[in-house]
Amino acid sequence: MTKITAAISAVGKYVPEYVLTNKELESFVDTNDEWITTRTGIKERRILKGEGLGTSYMAIKASEDLIKKSNINPEEIDLVIVATATPDLPVASTAAYVATEIGAINAFGYDLQAACSSFLYGMSTASSYIESGRYKKVLLIGADKMSSIIDYKDRATCIIFGDGAGAVLFEPNSEGLGLQDEYLRSDGIGRDFLRIEAGGSIMPATIETVKEKKHFVYQEGKTVFKYAVSNMADVAEKMLIRNNLTEPEIQWLVAHQANKRIIEATANRVGVSSEKVMMNIHRYGNTTSATLPLLLADYEKELKKGDNLIFAAFGGGFTWGAAYLKWAYNS
Ligand code: UT7
Secondary structure, X not given: OOOOEEEEEEEEEEOOOEEEEHHHHOOOXXXXXXXXXXXXXXXXXXEOOOOOOOHHHHHHHHHHHHHHHHOOOHXXXXXXXXXXXXXXXXXXXXXXXXXXXXXXXXXXXXXXXXXXXXXXXXXXXXXXXXXXXXXXXXXXXXXXXXXXXXXXXXXXXXXXXXXXXXXXXXXXXXXXXXXXXXXXXXXXXXXXXEEEOOOOOOOOOOHXXXXXXXXXXXXXXXXXXXXXXXXXXXXXXXXXXXXXXXXHHOOEEEEOOOOHHHHHHHXXXXXXXXXXXXXXXXXXXXXXXXXXXXXXXHHHHHOOOOOXXXXXXXXXXXXXXXXXXXXXXXX
């Protein structure tokens, strides 16, 4: 019997229209374009404006882009996973709403939260459903409205994050294309270094928590940087070693867009040259769960059937990991 692998068969994206430049940030906090560019590689990021618009708005737009481009019938989708750290509402599943809105009326949907590694972990989940034969079409969306949890008076975080969404469809493949291997990790040591202190079950919202700005992202950048650099490079390298891959056999490095210096360090360890490193951090900043699918959408035209892609991500928790995927189509 032919082995069934889980391949990405379509991608879609959405980024909000509003462009928040480094220059504009200079009017909120004590920072400057030169510092942001040299320390992070970010020039601008997108911000979702408009009352009542949450993460689902972008997730729906990215899914509609995918559906339009690929011509699939949304009624055939079995499962919708929304990878996100900023769900619309704390309890109601964002994915359930997204599924209904895009016409995936036969699907069930749930959210998956693993901070900046949400999409990478979601790739594992989506692929497992396909490989097992349980489902045939799994829509995995990475979407975050980071602007809803950022303090625009905190220069340590407001310069980094942006809003956006990307979507991919996983389907069975009988040519051996799609997900080949993965190595996913987590370590609870990270929870003090990158988090939102209040609003969860440990510290529910009160007037004080709001006044003390405990509902915004706090990040000890230097510490997170150190862990991210070594861990992302380690797992990416592991993918190569475990699969006997050499540099010429790798076409693309698809790394979480948190900081250009972290991405370059990972590329150096894996030994791939800069033209093989997907990069859009300069345009979108760190969109958390959306970085990896936004890269795939932006580079889709350059991807060829059979290309070997190495994914890597690192995020709060800590959570991190890498995956090796063979691209399944020419566009
Ligand atoms: O996606 C989830 C995982 N997250 C990450 O991977 C992020 C990891 N961390 C980082 O990317 C970096 O640590 C940051 C970009 C957040 C910060 O860069 P850094 O090189 O680690 O800077 P730093 O925090 O060590 O600060 C260096 C200096 C400090 O001044 P002094 O103490 O040397 O005088 C800061 O006060 O830069 C100052 N600084 C700023 N200056 C201008 C910090 N933020 C800013 C700013 N503009 N926005």
